[in-house]
Amino acid sequence: MIRFVALLLLATMWIGCRIEDRPADAAIRDATVADTLLAVGPPVLAGDTTHVDTAEAAIAEPPAPPVVAPSGLVIPVEGIQPADLANTFDDARGQGREHDAIDIIAPHGTPVLAATDGRILRLFESERGGLTIYQLGPDSRTVYYYAHLNGYADGLAAEQPVRRGQVIGFVGDTGNAVPGNHHLHFAIWTVDDPAQFWDGTPINPYPLLAGP
Numbered sequence: 001m002i003r004f005v006a007l008l009l010l011a012t013m014w015i016g017c018r019i020e021d022r023p024a025d026a027a028i029r030d031a032t033v034a035d036t037l038l039a040v041g042p043p044v045l046a047g048d049t050t051h052v053d054t055a056e057a058a059i060a061e062p063p064a065p066p067v068v069a070p071s072g073l074v075i076p077v078e079g080i081q082p083a084d085l086a087n088t089f090d091d092a093r094g095q096g097r098e099h100d101a102i103d104i105i106a107p108h109g110t111p112v113l114a115a116t117d118g119r120i121l122r123l124f125e126s127e128r129g130g131l132t133i134y135q136l137g138p139d140s141r142t143v144y145y146y147a148h149l150n151g152y153a154d155g156l157a158a159e160q161p162v163r164r165g166q167v168i169g170f171v172g173d174t175g176n177a178v179p180g181n182h183h184l185h186f187a188i189w190t191v192d193d194p195a196q197f198w199d200g201t202p203i204n205p206y207p208l209l210a211g212p
């Protein structure tokens with residue numbers, strides 16, 4: 001009789017364990033199914049308007065964060081790394097002119113970012129530069145110049161304050177850029193009088209953006 005009771009107890013404990021196991025097993029199975037669903041994404045039925053935004057979210061990638069160089073300037077073209085830059089500051093540009101700028105190659109329409117805080121001095125269209133932006137830096141004597149733009153950021157205007165990394169325009173091939181050679185012509189110079197902002201002493205942006 002004692003042996004029978006002991007067996008019964010053992011059997012009850014075993015069944016108890018099995019019953020306790022079941023929810024855990026079920027939970028694992030459910031998790032696996034849920035993970036699979038997450039990985040694949042929910043099924044989208046034809047005419048199902050609740051999941052339309054899933055496809056749009058996949059297309060609209062978040063913008064890459066601005067790349068800040070050790071100088072404190074932001075590389076003024078979205079997605080460009082220091083290693084992508086070339087030092088074209090001393091290149092000749094015909095008729096005895098020197099380049100006094102660097103060209104940053106990027107796909108047409110890539111956002112152009114303010115290299116530093118400051119304010120917009122002028123939006124200007126010129127024969128050589130095409131659509132251009134002149135920006136004054138926070139020291140009120142350094143000018144940042146962006147040229148060959150495809151267009152300006154919505155609402156951008158002269159005298160407007162801008163923040164470092166703000167989108168101010170888009171890469172293009174306007175002005176005397178070779179058609180299809182989309183790039184940002186980026187120059188920095190210092191002026192004695194900001195009222196004469198177009199004429200100053202050039203500074204090579206390359207070491208400021210690419211590092212020493």
Ligand SMILES: [Zn+2]
Pocket residue numbers: 099101102103184185186
């Ligand atoms: Zn150039």
